[in-house]
Amino acid sequence: DQQVKQNSPSLSVQEGRISILNCDYTNSMFDYFLWYKKYPAEGPTFLISISSIKDKNEDGRFTVFLNKSAKHLSLHIVPSQPGDSAVYFCAASEGGSEKLVFGKGMKLTVNP
């Protein structure tokens, strides 16, 4: 039973436009949500996070939105750049749990 779902395997956008990556979860006990970016042959790198007491967190070009009632979060990248082309993973954890649950990932391609 997959607790964190990234239902779209890929997304292609033009440079300068907005990229919206979606993530759904089933466990209402999740308190923290993180996004990681991964380039080929490298390990994931942390991008941005949000706790369940917030509905928005912003860091430069990256904004994460959380809708707890819908159990849905999204990552917005504005403007998108070719260097953003990577696989993006959504991950979640329960407060007090030391286990992080990842989605399957979504491949973002930003075309010049």
Add this chain to the structure above:
Amino acid sequence: NAGVTQTPKFQVLKTGQSMTLQCAQDMNHEYMSWYRQDPGMGLRLIHYSVGAGITDQGEVPNGYNVSRSTTEDFPLRLLSAAPSQTSVYFCASSYSGIGEGQPQHFGDGTRLSIL
């Protein structure tokens, strides 16, 4: 600044062989973990440790052993390799436990093939 270092980067094993994947971090992080990534499966937690001498199981622990004798090192042992353990393995660490949303630093992975 090395961060999280995994060795080896690539390895081919035969079924039944044993092997230890090494992971070391130089950031004095308390929390360390091992994940495996399979095609279309995302990352799945194998084992984790919240400090030296303390380890616990993750989502997919069967077939793997870990120990944490020092803060810096967290080796992953395959006692009798099986083809189902063919995967890319990532080690990660964070300053403290991830229970409060602490982000992790990942190594670049070990690509393991078992024939």
